[in-house]
Amino acid sequence: MNTHDGYVMDVAYPPHFHKEIQPVWLASLAQFLGTAAPDITRPYSCCELGCGMGINLLVAAATNPLGQFVGVDANDKALAVARAAAKAVGLTNVHFVHADFAHFAQSNNLFFDFIVSHGVWSWIAPNQQKNILQLVAKFLKPKGLFYLHYMCHPGATPMVPIQALLNDLAKQLPGTSEQKLSAALDFVCQLDLAGAFVDQPQLSDKIRALKQKPPGYLAHDFLTDHWAPQHSVDIHRLLAQAGMTLLGSANALENLDNLSVPGAMQPLLSSLASPALRERVKDLARNQHQRSDLFQRAPTPLGQQDALRQVDALRFQALPKASLPGAVTFRTPIGEIQGPSEVFAPLLERLAEGPATFAELRQLPAFSEALGTLSQSLQMLMWNGDIHPQRPDGLDTSEHVSRLAAWIERNQLKLQIAADCGTAVHRLDDD
Numbered sequence: 001m002n003t004h005d006g007y008v009m010d011v012a013y014p015p016h017f018h019k020e021i022q023p024v025w026l027a028s029l030a031q032f033l034g035t036a037a038p039d040i041t042r043p044y045s046c047c048e049l050g051c052g053m054g055i056n057l058l059v060a061a062a063t064n065p066l067g068q069f070v071g072v073d074a075n076d077k078a079l080a081v082a083r084a085a086a087k088a089v090g091l092t093n094v095h096f097v098h099a100d101f102a103h104f105a106q107s108n109n110l111f112f113d114f115i116v117s118h119g120v121w122s123w124i125a126p127n128q129q130k131n132i133l134q135l136v137a138k139f140l141k142p143k144g145l146f147y148l149h150y151m152c153h154p155g156a157t158p159m160v161p162i163q164a165l166l167n168d169l170a171k172q173l174p175g176t177s178e179q180k181l182s183a184a185l186d187f188v189c190q191l192d193l194a195g196a197f198v199d200q201p202q203l204s205d206k207i208r209a210l211k212q213k214p215p216g217y218l219a220h221d222f223l224t225d226h227w228a229p230q231h232s233v234d235i236h237r238l239l240a241q242a243g244m245t246l247l248g249s250a251n252a253l254e255n256l257d258n259l260s261v262p263g264a265m266q267p268l269l270s271s272l273a274s275p276a277l278r279e280r281v282k283d284l285a286r287n288q289h290q291r292s293d294l295f296q297r298a299p300t301p302l303g304q305q306d307a308l309r310q311v312d313a314l315r316f317q318a319l320p321k322a323s324l325p326g327a328v329t330f331r332t333p334i335g336e337i338q339g340p341s342e343v344f345a346p347l348l349e350r351l352a353e354g355p356a357t358f359a360e361l362r363q364l365p366a367f368s369e370a371l372g373t374l375s376q377s378l379q380m381l382m383w384n385g386d387i388h389p390q391r392p393d394g395l396d397t398s399e400h401v402s403r404l405a406a407w408i409e410r411n412q413l414k415l416q417i418a419a420d421c422g423t424a425v426h427r428l429d430d431d
Helices: 023-032 055-063 076-089 101-107 126-139 157-171 177-193 201-210 215-222 232-241 263-270 275-286 304-312 341-353 371-383 398-410
Strands: 044-049 067-073 094-098 112-117 140-151 244-249 290-297 315-318 328-332 335-339 387-389 415-418 423-426
Touching: 023 112, 023 140, 023 244, 023 290, 023 304, 023 371, 023 387, 044 055, 044 126, 055 067, 055 076, 055 094, 055 398, 055 415, 055 423, 067 076, 076 094, 076 398, 101 126, 112 126, 126 140, 126 232, 140 232, 140 244, 157 177, 157 201, 157 215, 177 201, 177 215, 232 244, 232 275, 232 290, 263 275, 315 341, 328 371, 341 371, 371 387, 398 415
Parallel strands: 044 067, 044 112, 067 094, 112 140
Antiparallel strands: 140 290, 244 290, 315 387, 328 335, 415 423
């Protein structure tokens, strides 16, 4: 098993697409959160730290011609796939750098409007985490957005001893990382069948669910010497020291406390004056196991009229497989929420006719006196995969998008590009 600073290197991390790290999504959420976001109607730059095979940047580059994209990864096998794909698609606005974060910090001379890192922080050594903080502090532009995904307490806590056991077992086993992981997981499943977790049924369920996931993914997830969930407030303190301000979450639902925290807890949450205490309580209320936090350097909070003016300009479109007009059932981590027909039917009916701006949607009778309800409903539909903000530039991307779509098809990835939104959506098996 080949490792770098305690992290698996002999197998490339499988490609996973995340809409939450795309520039249009991040800029739109920042605007919903009442701050001036990077201007994506003009040329801008974006860096992904730990880009793997580059699927997120390939989609971003093909659908956002004004952006310049840089991906950084220490795994040369993964980058070989990314570079070959970029060449096949003919993309000239994405570049992949083979380096760890320390070397990239020394060699880089670019500044970025967006820096994103998904599936990296909680799996790497503390010195590499410090390198990420240094990169963000040094190379993120004022008003720039930083997205950080990480494992957190309390939801990830029960898996700490399981990961330690898997990692220790793997070190005693022969073969590749994938082979070691499969054999170690088989042993843990035997422990489960023998009753080792009889008093922890939720942990038993999680272990059994792991058997359904690809060994390559699990090897990266569990065969690291630095698997470490953290308290979100500790992460926020570190980022504050690096000059970052927490805006909220890149998960749109988690910015809506009245929908993502049990109702009986909301008065208690509101009684807390400390933002850090509120975040800690929200993590407990949601049994949060991972977070996708959105930070900004030198944010410019907007007044009510300016905030409304920028949100008014956001244009939304319905995505494939959008919910039918009517009531919408949202399956959230705290249970099902029934979105009433009188709110969601007019929204979905209007967007089924074609894209519409926030300003146009608030002319609908249901929202003429309820801007807060409209904003909240749109963010819920975004989170649910029903709608997405469009790119504001309106430039033609058809040539690169068609080539990338062909590459995606050849590589049997279950993605469909949503070019006007600067993103992609996951295809279902029956598509």
